[in-house]
Amino acid sequence: MPVCLKTLEISKNLITLLLFMKTSGMTMNNVKNPIDLNSIQPLCKRLRLPTMFQSLATLCESPSMLEMTHLEVVHEILEAEICRRDENALKRRLKDAHIRHQDATMADIDFKIPRGLNKPQVMTLGNCDWIRNHQNCIITGKTGCGKTYVAGALANAACRQGFTVRFVRVPRFLKEFSAQHALDRGFERELRNLRRIDLLVLDDWGIGQMDAVNRSDLLEIIEDRCGVGSVLVTSVLPVKAWAEYIKDATYADSILDRLVRNAHRIEMIGESMRMQKRYGALNTKEVD
Incomplete structure (x- = not known):
């Protein structure tokens, strides 16, 4: 839910709370009385404003509240409630996304190792404007070069900026979808x-065989998202080999036209990151 709508919803609940305080003879000056807090707690619970009550209770124990105006108190407890809701919403988005590398962040992407990553391009993608504009992103490269990690970092960045994400492996996804x-x-x-x-991540595109049902399903998925959502693809195959993977000229033309024409491209190079000790390799000389 957008922040403005959250604020409107919470403000309506707050108005109800203040009306209750007014009709019950309570004022902001006597809220600091624990008896009054006991009266407010069940109302906040009924209105599903637990953090607002906790914030109010904390303020009542602070001498600084006596120096605050009514609007400052309202702002303080509203802000606390919204922060708590934003945190819970982020947890739900991250959980529902099923991102393969859940700890992947833009800050942790390794740009020191030469593998074709353009740092300004990648960091700009981390701002998620491409998702706001319903564009796509394609990351290609050899096995182990870090495509999935970069995709995970971009997916995490999207979740943290309020976008919904679903991260899937194409072979399993198409089988389950069929x-x-x-x-x-x-x-x-x-x-x-x-x-x-908002963002569908198709990891391991090009692995396995695609049958007629898979081609039809994939076209429906891509067509549904064209202009209204974004797709991020990772693949060991270069884009020029995707038509052969799809194995049908008509479907390939339809799918690639919708997927590739407005896509940001990252073409990674280099050997597998798994060959280095810092990324889990055993008895391998570290590459500086």
Whole structure:
């Protein structure tokens, strides 16, 4: 929910709370009385404003509250409630995203090792304007060069900026998606769920075989997101080899036109990061 709508919702609840205080003869000057707090607590609970009550209780124990205006008190407890809701919303987005590298951050991307990463480009993508503009991103490179980690960092950045994300491996995803055809309205329901996601990450594109059902499903998914959502693809295959992976000229043209034409491209090079000790390799000379 956007912050402005959250503020409106909480403000309505706060007005209800203040009206209760007024009709019950309570004022901001006597709220510091624990008896009054005991009266406010069940109301805050009913209005689902637990953090607002906790913030108010903390303020009542502070001498600084006596120097605050009514509006300053309102601002303080509103801000505390919104911060708590934002934190919980972020936790839900991160949990629902199923990002493969959950600890991946933009700050931890290793630009020292030469592997074709343009730092200004990657960091700009971390600002998520491409998601706001419903554009796509394609990361290609050899196995182990760090494509999935970079995708995870971008996905985490998106979650922290309020976007919803779903991170999937293409082979498993297409298999599970195809199974939805056997369920009553399962396919349409899953398409609707994906349509609500701001960023869909398709990891390991190009691995495995794609059949006719997979091609049809993939086109529906990409078409549904065209102009209304973003897709991030990681692949060991260069883009020029994707048509062969799709194995149908008509479907390949339709899918790639929607996916590639407005995509930011990152083409990574170099050997596997897993060959280095700092990334888990055993008995391997560290590459500086």
